[in-house]
Amino acid sequence: MTNPLDELVTKALDRRPPTREEAARVLGTEFDVLDVVAAAARVRRHFFGNRVKLNTIINMKSGLCPEDCTYCAQRLGADSDILKYSWVPPEEAATAADAAATAGAKRICLVASGRGPGQRDITRISDTIEAIRAKQPEVEICACLGLLSEGQAQQLRGAGVHAYSHNLNTNERRYGDICSTHTFTDRVSTVREATSAGLSPCSGAIFGMGETDEDVISLAFELLELDPDSVPINFLIPxxxxxxxxQWGLTPQRCLRILALYRFFFPDVEVRLAGGREIHLRNVQALALHLANSIFLGDYLTSEGQTGDQDRQLITDAGFVVEGTEETTLPPERHDLVTVRRRGVGTDLAPNV
Structure with a gap:
């Protein structure tokens, strides 16, 4: 009898996503969590070997956000004791980026609170990238500035931005439960705007906000439609x-099942272990590296992470190596998977239905 987890591995290696029923079984209790991790780890190793990509966040503008996302300490009306400041100077950001790249970070994520960038903000980011490139010309630059207006993605690309990060965070059905100042459609539109401009799309989720298994699964399918290159998996920091x-409902086992599920959905995509990993995975972070091929190094937007030494030791102890700048993160393009249609309407052959 065929093992259902083996079937999921076979589908993932062929870049076919799970069905909703298969996904529900991964999140449920039918399979032992270690068996789920072992199966998804086979997929991770196939596409990414033993490499772990390091990324770091530079919070260019903290707090004072007009949006009301309920998970965020920077939100409108939040009473959180966080750092609040306007745009940091390009030289300060470049110094932080230089230190991170020297410590092994391959991608620098420039993040700013707010609904979206104005023209002055685009100029600030451009000046910051120029300063970073003067010290670290090879590092990848990702921008995360909120909702984009028409033409802004092209401006960012022209400024040297490699990727644009804009998480969907939760599925469309319940998006209104976590934010009222913008919509799920607004977020989808921004990811598509970035992709159309030639920026590498980065979009993921936050789990631990009261979502059901069905919500977790629905979001995976919604993200699939955006065809992201990077999928950050955050676990809510309450x-x-x-x-x-x-909201403290997450367990390490729940986090591992979610990570495994998203590896099955995104077999050859950069699945990034992001905010909240230290808090919710705790002593099983090493197991999570067998599922995610990318992590954030250092601190997050409003909370502190492990030290760089702890992260690098974690990677080494788990038998992995830090991915170098000379290595390509995503697998080679698979043109052999592209087949020109020669059947169906317009031909004498029957359709493939």
Missing amino acids: MEGTPLEG
């Missing part, structure tokens, strides 16, 4: 002063 400060 910051005091936010509406979700009491």
